[in-house]
Amino acid sequence: MSTIVVNRKNLNWLDKTYLPSVFLGLWITSKHFFRNLFFHFLHSLGLFRHIRAAVTYQYPEDPRPLAKRTRTRHRLTQREDGSPRCVACMMCETVCPARCINIIARDHPDPHIEKAPASFDLDLGMCVYCGYCVEVCPEDAIRMDTQILDIAAYNRDQMKLNMTELLQPRSTKGGQTPVDNPMLSTGV
Ligand code: SF4
Numbered sequence: 001m002s003t004i005v006v007n008r009k010n011l012n013w014l015d016k017t018y019l020p021s022v023f024l025g026l027w028i029t030s031k032h033f034f035r036n037l038f039f040h041f042l043h044s045l046g047l048f049r050h051i052r053a054a055v056t057y058q059y060p061e062d063p064r065p066l067a068k069r070t071r072t073r074h075r076l077t078q079r080e081d082g083s084p085r086c087v088a089c090m091m092c093e094t095v096c097p098a099r100c101i102n103i104i105a106r107d108h109p110d111p112h113i114e115k116a117p118a119s120f121d122l123d124l125g126m127c128v129y130c131g132y133c134v135e136v137c138p139e140d141a142i143r144m145d146t147q148i149l150d151i152a153a154y155n156r157d158q159m160k161l162n163m164t165e166l167l168q169p170r171s172t173k174g175g176q177t178p179v180d181n182p183m184l185s186t187g188v
């Protein structure tokens, strides 16, 4: 087995003060700061808008736009009468790797539909946002397209969603609600 000798650069007295590295860091930070300041000023005058400057989102008042495919908080889709499309087949509960879905089934009043959920609970505090529940659902009854990301709560119980909350997902603070969220105005 051969030995690899790594020759380290000997530091001179200037290197040992670390001042060159400190000033190099300051130079890089200042360069970005003044470049962005300069271009944001020009953009405010309507000039050079094709040259991009750094963008800062004032979250949570100004949330960053998300890609449509981003997996966000779950919702249960509805039939025309407002009842859940879910037929309580338990596929999502079975496939969920975090075991955070809990469904209790009941008979559906419509004889053409075998079952419906009597309760549908989902614990966001345990969910790993894998999306398996959405993929496995045969009825397109559960989706992760609310664009709601803020799931912070003061205790774990507040992160447990029941069927009512899943049918009418609402942000806990400052985020989008079903009213202003275009993803939720699809009528399903
Ligand atoms: S996203 Fe994954 S972990 Fe979360 S409820 Fe669905 S299957 Fe379970």
Ligand code: SF4
Binding pocket: 085, 086, 087, 088, 089, 090, 091, 092, 093, 103, 133, 136, 137, 138, 139, 140, 141, 142
């Ligand atoms: S997989 Fe779909 S239809 Fe089946 S229990 Fe889950 S949400 Fe309901």
